[in-house]
């Protein structure tokens with residue numbers, strides 16, 4: 331094949347970003363290097379009761395010929411499966427009293443596709459010559475958004491303030507939104523939408539109800555949507571260890587996913603939004619992919635109809651991850667203190683990551699990542715999560731994202747190696 335020049339679109343989506351290389355590393359290690367200590371990935375853990383539930387649902391679908399055919403032999407409308415959509419709209423109305431009808435829902439092939447559509451639907455060049463941006467009110471934010479803009483510089487992010495809820499000596503810190511910075515950015519940049527993940531990947535931060543209310547008010551006063559990414563949040567999967575009220579309003583775009591309920595292979599994302607946004611997402615699905623995967627929607631349908639889908643998180647996922655998180659925090663405290671490293675952990679309020687801050691390191695965490703990989707520990711360097719910030723922030727080179735749901739011996743060995751390498755890098 332002669333060299334074929336790619337279009338701008340092609341170049342943007344095929345650029346060998348650091349993140350792509352990293353995801354390659356993760357995927358390769360997962361399949362080819364069973365001895366790698368995998369603290370890097372975002373896969374949900376294998377929670378036995380939940381795995382069993384999905385297996386049983388699959389068997390029921392197989393045993394019922396009609397349901398099986400409904401699942402596999404037809405295209406659904408681009409909006410998603412009508413039964414699933416009706417059941418979900420009804421569940422959200424009766425549980426939260428939200429004014430949501432079927433027209434307010436659109437299914438996508440995973441939350442990731444939902445964000446690709448939403449960010450490029452709202453942000454980017456407009457017919458009046460402006461280049462609209464997506465405002466991330468709290469950086470660090472989800473790595474998966476970083477390269478989704480078809481236009482360069484789609485994101486503008488704000489640094490958070492750092493607080494120490496139990497005093498600095500306890501080494502537990504928390505990011506909070508710097509509202510003055512957010513208001514300033516709304517005034518000075520052409521903002522298309524505000525977007526946050528709650529809980530946040532990578533930090534496990536959960537925006538407080540007060541922060542969400544304030545953001546929601548700011549968004550509505552500025553005439554822009556507030557996108558709330560609930561990949562780990564409420565109403566489901568609800569992997570949240572603190573109290574957080576789900577929020578919806580006509581200018582809010584809420585996204586959900588079946589992935590962290592243990593069904594990432596089904597690629598099922600859900601967008602809940604005002605009708606023009608939801609129908610725009612359906613239109614984009616039709617063009618990019620005709621229709622969505624049906625399997626996830628059929629597997630969970632009876633649980634959405636009965637409302638039991640809301641119980642899976644609190645009943646099985648939350649206790650499972652909460653125990654892992656506690657064990658990992660205890661180990662981190664013990665191992666890093668013994669290694670004499672200046673460390674701190676972000677308070678873990680949701681999701682299944684620890685965000686480890688290694689203060690005063692002489693190398694970047696990308697360099698640390700390479701050293702750790704050579705010792706068979708995979709982590710995610712923090713640098714990648716700080717995209718969109720207008721200026722350099724040394725803190726962005728001092729953090730690692732660690733998946734804490736690995737088996738205990740893997741966690742212990744990995745944390746020991748990270749502590750040794752961090753100690754070498756701060757000498």
Ligand SMILES: Cc1ncc(COP(=O)(O)O)c(C=O)c1O
Nearest residue numbers: 372440441442527531561587589
């Ligand atoms: C914050 C956040 N949003 C969205 C996604 C996308 O998930 P999916 O495409 O599997 O629904 C993820 C996946 O890890 C995530 O962590």
